[in-house]
Amino acid sequence: MLESTSLRAQLEAARTDRRRVLVIGAGIAGVTLARLLRGRGLHPVLVERAGPDAPSGYMLALMPLVDPVLAELGLTEAYRAASVPMNRYRIRSRRGSVVREYTMGRLLDAYGDYRGISRGDLMAVLGGGAVSYGANVIELDQRVDAVTAVFAGADVAEAEFDAVIAADGLHSATRGLVLEPEQVSGYETGWGGWVVWTDADADADLGEELWGAGWFVGTYPVKGRLGVIVCGPAEAADDGLAALVARIRTEAPAAGGRLDRVLADAADGRGSYYWPLYDKRSATWTSGRIALVGDAAAGFLPTAGIGAGMAVESAWVLAHHLAGDAPVLPALRAYERTQRPRVEAAQRNSRRLAPMMFNRSPAAAAVRDAAARFVPLGVALRPIRKLLDTRPSGL
Template sequence: MFIPTPLSEQLRASADDPLRVLIVGAGIAGTTAAQLHRARGLEPVLVDRVSSFDNAGYMLALMPMVDAAIDDLGVRDAYVQASTHIDRYRVLDHHGSTLREDSLGAILSDFGDYRGISRAALLDVLTTSGAPVSLETTVRSLSDGTESAHVRFDSPDGPNEATFDAVIIADGIHSHTRRFVPGGAKPSETITGWGGWVVWTDADADTDLGEEMWGNGFFVGSYPVAGAVGAFIGGPRDDTAVGPVAFVDSIRSRLTSHTPRLERVLDAVTAAEDPFYWVLDDVRARPWASGRTVLLGDAAAGFLPTAGIGAGMAMESAWVLTGVLADAVSTDVGAALTAYEAEQRPRVESAQSNSRQLARLMFRRSTLLAHVRNIAMRLMTIEAALGPIKKLLQKPARIPEVTAVVD
């Protein structure tokens, strides 16, 4: 669990660390990095601008690239208990009829499990041993020097400042702190023009099934987690502006068939009082590393959810980053962060490109193109669609060697 902690207390705890590390953002990437550092005996300072984690939930699908971090943290049992195995994947056409159903287990079994988990549950798993965090805390300025990075904070305790050997910026796709690194103020951004609502419904008998309906101007995806099904219902933002009830009514009017899961998900949207609206966009920042500062997770490369791999890549990246810093001293940090970026960015951007390609296939408005897509989907294998991701799993991430800086 997260342990809300005054910033001054965290700063005192980290003052004598052999490597003083600041992590900005207590999402999946930042929390994974913080906990891996703690597992190696450090006391990283973890801050987040939010006031609480009460609304930390949406659904995630995690591929086996997370296993190294999960195992190094010693939370395998907690992870399995809090998640569910996803084995099957079903695609419906724009009328609600089944186009195909495939076994993900057959594709991924050589590498490990594909598991569904809520974001809140994953954060609970990652913080099983406890995670001090300073809430409502932001970085006001960051000066990256040759001997240390000097950071000024705003927090509930008032202004504060400290020096660090390494600063990890992991405060999300709309990062406030990214502006302190070169090129971080306006990273390249791809926006689909789509958005939609996240809702939850009770678990059904198909606890291993992910189901998606690829419509003509709408999309409905539902994914199992432990004890529930999380769903996303969306379309072009101009169309969703009518609100969830009217938008769902427009979807229903085009259906000639439906599965029990689809019907329950659409009912859940119309019943929800104030469902969370998720704008589908992504970000690709360059460079990641600059001096003693590095971008991690969505702050470096924010994913569209179409390939179900963004959170997995964030955790893998955190594992590589903390591994490359594990034996570093202050003078090695710049070289370590450069080595990390050279190793990990091609993997992340390959997975991100796959998500973008799938988005171009899924998010179509034209009925004619939807018919063409249906024909292609009957011929395409899921293995071919996930080919780039399978290649990543076949060649797992590694921690690169770092050439130490000699004075």
């Protein structure tokens, strides 16, 4: 786990580093980057504006993109112990019948593991080293030779760094200190979803989705639990989760044992949180000595299950360049040049899937369901296999 430490203590540890690095945001990308840099002899200063008890989030399906990163960190066994294999993927139609079931391992085993894990468990695996909670960066003053960061909520008001990395997520405040509003775009689905946790079942290797017209339900196994997301158009949020579940159960009365159960659980008043479904894309990832990584650079829709994996991979690429011998500015530019095309290609794939999964038209849904019966697994996974076949160069 991360160790809560004063900002002053972190600055003292980094004082004699050949490259003083500030990492803003202790999410997946930020923690991965900090741990990689520590393994390469630096003492990056990691700050997080939230407290240590902030909600740990949602469920993840991690592609084999993360395997070499976890191997470098010596975390492969810990990751496998905290996750479950995702060997099967099943799609059900708007009426609840099975459209197709894929065996994922047949095409992904050659690359490595495809596994389900909760965000909280992944953070526990990645955790290690110092972090200063409640420290908010409110200003960045960049000069030719350094960047001065101004803090609120910390025991130090300001400090100087050779490089500053914004890893503070989809809603990044740091991004607004670096880029102009017109440099940040996004894809709006017009939908949102409630995330609910429920008990695991006997199909611990199965991800199952129910594709409707005006709703969508996804169920994804993690260690000891099932993560569930129940989605609908944004206006459905006004009526609440129970109303949407009632509609789904009416329109898909034969959705199978798992989906029948999780829909009942979702409507029983247990804790849930609402997730508006949109993404973000930054037109540039670097500005002098400041760079963006993870969702701060390109935040993903959950439609392809690849956003967290790309955040881990991007942190790996950035650590490789930032801890190398090149000066800071060329190192950060090389990171962006290497990784941004890969991430944006993955993001485009996630966007292409959104209209198919978040569909309001019964007629279009009927066509989609019929077409899905004949799509081979190799075709469905082609964009992801292309990423796996072309790992980042130079690593």
